[in-house]
Amino acid sequence: MLVLSVAPQPLRAQTASREYQIKAVFIFNFLQFVEWPSSVFSSDSDPIRIGILGDDPFGSSLDETVQNETIHNRRLVIQRSHRADDLKNCQLIFIAKSENRRVDEILPLLDTRPVLTVSEVDDFARRGGIIAFYPEGKKVRFEINSSMALRHGLKMSSQLLGLGRIVGQNANSGER
Amino acid sequence: MCPPSNLLPFHPASWRFALGVCLLASTLPGASAQDSVTLYKALSMTELMDLEVTSVSRRSEKLSDTASAIQVITEDDIRRSGASSIPEALRLASNLEVAQVSSSQWAISARGFNSSISDKLLVMIDGRTVYTPLYAGVFWDVQDTLLEDVDRIEVISGPGATLWGANAVNGVINITTKEAKDTQGLLLLGGGGTELTGFGGMRYGGTLSPNLHYRIYTKYFDRDSTLRPNGSSGDNNWHMSQSGFRLDWDATAINLITVQGDLYGGRIDQPGPGDTEVTGGNLLGRWTHTFSPDSDLKFQWYYDRTHRNIPNSISEDLGTNDFDLQHHFLVGERHNLVWGLGYRHIDDHVVNPTTFAFLPGDVQLQTFSGFAQDEIALVPDRLTLTLGTKIEHNDYTGWELQPSTRLAWRPIANQTVWGAISRAVRTPSRIDRDFYAPAAPPFTILQGGPGFESEKLLAYELGYRVQPTKRLALSVATFYNDYDDIRSAEQVSPPAVVPVIIGNGLTGHSYGAEFTADYHVTDVWRLQAGYTRVFVHLTPKPGSTDTGAGLSEANDANNQCFLRSSWDLPWHLEFDADLRHVGEIARQHVPAYEELDLRLGWHATDRLELSLVGQNLLDASHPEFGTGAARQEIERGVYAKVVWLY
Numbered sequence: 132m133l134v135l136s137v138a139p140q141p142l143r144a145q146t147a148s149r150e151y152q153i154k155a156v157f158i159f160n161f162l163q164f165v166e167w168p169s170s171v172f173s174s175d176s177d178p179i180r181i182g183i184l185g186d187d188p189f190g191s192s193l194d195e196t197v198q199n200e201t202i203h204n205r206r207l208v209i210q211r212s213h214r215a216d217d218l219k220n221c222q223l224i225f226i227a228k229s230e231n232r233r234v235d236e237i238l239p240l241l242d243t244r245p246v247l248t249v250s251e252v253d254d255f256a257r258r259g260g261i262i263a264f265y266p267e268g269k270k271v272r273f274e275i276n277s278s279m280a281l282r283h284g285l286k287m288s289s290q291l292l293g294l295g296r297i298v299g300q301n302a303n304s305g306e307r
Numbered sequence: 308m309c310p311p312s313n314l315l316p317f318h319p320a321s322w323r324f325a326l327g328v329c330l331l332a333s334t335l336p337g338a339s340a341q342d343s344v345t346l347y348k349a350l351s352m353t354e355l356m357d358l359e360v361t362s363v364s365r366r367s368e369k370l371s372d373t374a375s376a377i378q379v380i381t382e383d384d385i386r387r388s389g390a391s392s393i394p395e396a397l398r399l400a401s402n403l404e405v406a407q408v409s410s411s412q413w414a415i416s417a418r419g420f421n422s423s424i425s426d427k428l429l430v431m432i433d434g435r436t437v438y439t440p441l442y443a444g445v446f447w448d449v450q451d452t453l454l455e456d457v458d459r460i461e462v463i464s465g466p467g468a469t470l471w472g473a474n475a476v477n478g479v480i481n482i483t484t485k486e487a488k489d490t491q492g493l494l495l496l497g498g499g500g501t502e503l504t505g506f507g508g509m510r511y512g513g514t515l516s517p518n519l520h521y522r523i524y525t526k527y528f529d530r531d532s533t534l535r536p537n538g539s540s541g542d543n544n545w546h547m548s549q550s551g552f553r554l555d556w557d558a559t560a561i562n563l564i565t566v567q568g569d570l571y572g573g574r575i576d577q578p579g580p581g582d583t584e585v586t587g588g589n590l591l592g593r594w595t596h597t598f599s600p601d602s603d604l605k606f607q608w609y610y611d612r613t614h615r616n617i618p619n620s621i622s623e624d625l626g627t628n629d630f631d632l633q634h635h636f637l638v639g640e641r642h643n644l645v646w647g648l649g650y651r652h653i654d655d656h657v658v659n660p661t662t663f664a665f666l667p668g669d670v671q672l673q674t675f676s677g678f679a680q681d682e683i684a685l686v687p688d689r690l691t692l693t694l695g696t697k698i699e700h701n702d703y704t705g706w707e708l709q710p711s712t713r714l715a716w717r718p719i720a721n722q723t724v725w726g727a728i729s730r731a732v733r734t735p736s737r738i739d740r741d742f743y744a745p746a747a748p749p750f751t752i753l754q755g756g757p758g759f760e761s762e763k764l765l766a767y768e769l770g771y772r773v774q775p776t777k778r779l780a781l782s783v784a785t786f787y788n789d790y791d792d793i794r795s796a797e798q799v800s801p802p803a804v805v806p807v808i809i810g811n812g813l814t815g816h817s818y819g820a821e822f823t824a825d826y827h828v829t830d831v832w833r834l835q836a837g838y839t840r841v842f843v844h845l846t847p848k849p850g851s852t853d854t855g856a857g858l859s860e861a862n863d864a865n866n867q868c869f870l871r872s873s874w875d876l877p878w879h880l881e882f883d884a885d886l887r888h889v890g891e892i893a894r895q896h897v898p899a900y901e902e903l904d905l906r907l908g909w910h911a912t913d914r915l916e917l918s919l920v921g922q923n924l925l926d927a928s929h930p931e932f933g934t935g936a937a938r939q940e941i942e943r944g945v946y947a948k949v950v951w952l953y
Contacts, residue, residue, distance in 0.1 A: 156347040
């Protein structure tokens with residue numbers, strides 16, 4: 132039978148797929164397992180900023196995930212942009228698939244800034260990102276470039292490191 | 308199938324008399340992405356990593372958002388267990404009592420009160436309640452779907468009546484199939500073996516327009532008879548076939564429409580002339596509308612029709628029309644409200660044999676219901692209080708109120724302490740009110756139950772969930788249930804043993820605990836364990852002349868435990884083992900047993916999976932439920948299966 136192919140669907144706020152609902156919750160969890168240098172916050176009331184760079188795949192699910200949440204008494208806010216520069220105050224930047232080709236330009240802009248970079252573009256952690264989602268069967272997995280996290284001045288809990296696949300200079304587990 | 312001598316009411320054998328059809332009515336599924344997100348947030352990272360991402364859950368997950376003894380059986384759990392039917396898959400929930408009665412019959416309950424016509428468990432498939440008003444229980448032999456299409460099964464032990472209504476007294480089973488867009492392409496499967504002698508299935512999923520996905524499926528199976536205690540065949544070979552479809556239309560970003568339906572037919576051999584014949588079908592429509600990220604509305608309708616003809620017993624035709632409305636919204640920062648309305652109409656038509664009867668044969672019943680629940684963040688992230696109640700009107704007992712209160716406390720990350728107090732009722736079914744023997748006056752054996760009232764439960768629960776390390780999750784749920792007005796058989800003119808009339812002469816309590824452990828030993832090896840204890844004590848109330856002491860109501864093993872191993876081997880092989888121990892059912896003199904299921908699976912290619920499954924391997928045959936010479940023994944079984952995806 133013929134499967135009709137079609138133009139991309141408009142972003143649909145309420146019906147983000149389960150995959151992105153799950154990834155939204157992963158991102159929320161990452162925030163709880165990472166410590167930023169205290170200098171990134173100018174005051175106690177400063178929120179933790181999550182930036183989405185590129186075409187937002189989450190619909191409303193990331194907003195729903197962080198809504199009413201606090202981490203270390205800080206609220207969570209989401210900023211969206213197609214320009215990395217707009218997001219330089221963010222503590223976490225999610226780089227959407229739409230930026231796949233530009234990752235190698237974007238990452239140097241963030242180099243050594245205290246920002247946790249998360250993405251699902253191919254080979255993100257090996258290209259200098261910190262956390263990369265990858266699929267394993269139908270499940271969501273992630274790999275961590277821990278040396279890159281250090282370079283950005285971030286402290287990751289061992290629990291998080293234990294759950295992700297470690298890649299980078301100090302690990303050789305890229306056999307898959 | 309039910310000789311008159313067996314018909315003394317409240318002798319367990321008589322209650323097992325016929326088992327008719329069914330798929331019935333009511334309830335509230337669906338809700339928003341918000342619910343899913345809230346659910347996922349309650350999971351540990353390890354649990355998140357276990358979720359499969361291919362489908363969207365729109366079902367209301369309020370019960371799991373709050374605090375309850377929930378166990379979730381995933382698609383992957385089902386596949387790796389080698390379960391070939393819904394009841395077999397339910398064995399994966401250690402908070403359920405699951406006992407196979409014969410090839411096609413199962414006794415399934417939670418927190419005690421098991422019988423082959425258990426009446427305190429609510430079961431739903433995609434929002435459609437499947438129970439028969441004959442006895443308020445489930446005819447498990449006609450509850451099926453393509454197991455490959457099941458997304459997950461949530462099993463909640465403990466009352467869920469506030470949300471789900473009468474019948475959700477001791478537990479709720481919520482079976483959800485995948486959305487059509489997650490079952491695209493062609494799937495073919497087939498196989499056979501010694502007990503599951505042959506089976507096959509096909510599903511095709513396609514796209515009609517960018518936002519309109521569908522699937523169609525068909526399946527069949529043949530199962531061998533179980534054995535009598537003397538080793539001869541129980542003459543209950545079983546054949547079923549079923550087809551169905553599902554259509555999901557994301558009409559606009561804020562309007563989702565689902566239409567789905569099934570048709571089935573089958574026959575079950577029985578000793579003596581003729582076969583039991585079952586046919587039925589259902590059609591369901593659901594519309595979900597999102598007002599805003601904080602507010603959504605769901606409307607659902609379904610019609611369900613069943614037919615069951617049991618030679619020398621009853622023939623039943625049942626139609627159910629059910630409407631359900633649910634609205635969920637946030638008020639301020641702290642209140643998460645959900646309320647709903649429901650209406651159900653049942654048209655039941657029974658042709659009676661001469662030995663017993665449901666009188667009148669034809670009955671129309673209506674149920675009206677409404678519920679409201681508020682989940683209040685007393686201390687955000689730390690302390691959540693949930694208050695709610697259901698109000699339900701039925702034709703037998705009028706208004707029934709089923710409130711509950713739940714408190715969840717998360718002292719630190721990865722730990723939850725929860726407690727709940729709930730009231731639930733089991734409203735009368737036809738077997739309580741309309742059941743007579745013989746079929747015409749004078750009713751010298753059983754004279755119905757014109758005064759039968761709802762059975763009542765006040766339940767106290769306390770539970771704890773913890774994830775001490777990233778690879779280990781533990782939970783314990785404890786309960787004390789206080790029952791009143793439990794069904795009894797009252798002598799009409801004591802000390803004459805018969806006739807009896809059905810009354811509410813029993814009172815009692817139950818208590819127990821459910822432990823689970825989930826341990827990811829390594830990335831490729833997972834161990835799961837469950838241990839459940841339950842004790843039910845029933846006694847006649849003053850003035851009651853019941854002599855059965857609940858013998859027909861509760862037949863439970865006081866303990867059961869499970870150990871399951873899932874191991875990913877090299878070369879795309881999977882090896883799974885499932886060991887279970889079920890304690891003695893003392894009242895039925897069913898001895899304790901241990902059984903082992905093994906599965907070896909091979910993903911030969913991305914599209915081809917081969918597996919070999921052994922079930923109940925430790926004994927040539929063993930009984931799980933029932934009494935006397937009619938009790939059936941379940942044989943060791945082996946089958947092979949091929950699944951091809953294209």
